[in-house]
Amino acid sequence: MEKFSRNQRVATITKILIENPNKVINLNNFTDMFNAAKSTISEDLVVIKDILMKLSMGRVETISGAAGGVKYICGLSGEKIKEFAERLCIILKNRERIIPGNFLYMTDIMFNPQIIHTAGVILASAFNDKNVDYVVTVETKGIPLAYEVAKMLGVQLVVVRRETKVTEGSTLSINYVSGSTGRIQTMSLSKKAMNKGSKCIFIDDFMKAGGTAMGIIDLLKEFESELLGIGVLIDNVETPKKLVEDYVSIVDFKGIDEKGEALLFPSEMFK
């Protein structure tokens, strides 16, 4: 049977780990794949573990026991996070992004895979130790970001809809009050979407007063489930948060000044 060099094994194992974040992979997968001893694979893993730690590119954890193995956990250095948040502020400050109603056009950002991948790694790393069961978002703009966070945490994404669809089967709907506009809105979720007694985090593109997050908390109660945390790409810090207190964000938005310039800063946690 074919033999592989250490370099070849290291490249392949790295690829498999990176593509399966937070999933425990049994070492037998690698010993079978490479026709190699467990001790050989363990040495390969030490190489990968050490260099990822050294370069702050996430980490590899060993889980012992019968169901054990190794898993890759995403991560980024504080310096890289700051760089990313600063670069994002520069992109968002472009005056052409200000649209009627003093909104910032940021749809292209939310649908840019390179930006959203990094933002997903940053937000996921705030919840790596929480044993999350689901990452929840509300359609539409936050879906790719929530998907990346779910992928990095190795869990299922759940997308709450604005209206019920025939393809969702029985659904549970709640009404909630938008914190900034005061309007009543509806959100609904298929009863098949979530097991009871689950631990969830809520990921969204933008946080204003927190009305949507409050709606999510109510909806999760209907599923006898719990919200463990909230992460958003951009926090509108101009609007006082009456409704939720505990959340993480990457960029703070302080409105648009008299010169027509958007005020954007890396969020407190990343300064």
Next chain:
Amino acid sequence: MEKFSRNQRVATITKILIENPNKVINLNNFTDMFNAAKSTISEDLVVIKDILMKLSMGRVETISGAAGGVKYICGLSGEKIKEFAERLCIILKNRERIIPGNFLYMTDIMFNPQIIHTAGVILASAFNDKNVDYVVTVETKGIPLAYEVAKMLGVQLVVVRRETKVTEGSTLSINYVSGSTGRIQTMSLSKKAMNKGSKCIFIDDFMKAGGTAMGIIDLLKEFESELLGIGVLIDNVETPKKLVEDYVSIVDFKGIDEKGEALLFPSEMFK
């Protein structure tokens, strides 16, 4: 300055390539990062290139010239694709998925990062050589899949909305006829979402008569842009395709038989 071993460089370069599919990375990034000669990095790349090819895990391409470098292109062996399609059929055949109206509940599949990542690699590999500018989808269920395809092709995702939103600025809307129900529907897209003269592919969860795809073709015409191809996870082959002919799919759905069993098969291209 610190030196790195070949194993360390191979692990790091693999991670960077995998995380930036279809993006050309200049070798200077690696020579600077590792304080190593170009010839050394080239040898590292040969290791990665050879093992990915050997294991049918995608490929590494070298682009020569001043703007040159290397890029990772995703891919999967025909055998692995077939395995994936067969596994997906088994998951989808679960009787609990049949919901009133004889629909198949598949929302959890569309929001499962492990499944959608692999499906994204399979669909992206059908369009790797097309020089696509945008991957287009219609909200909501196909967004994670379209996002994965966009990420693998290294391009921007564009999400067409069912209704116009204030945060989108000026939008372009079109009406189209749903091929299966005959109802008139609307889709709209921000004028900022796409440059004129772009080449696009359309990715969606499910294809029935192809009415949505026809709508996308009309919408793209308004942006003076062109549809190069279509990819869906599941093709309803029961409904005759009057509207579009050329597309790729992973699984064929042939309806629900008299015993109440969903008829699902790997699509023709993967048999």
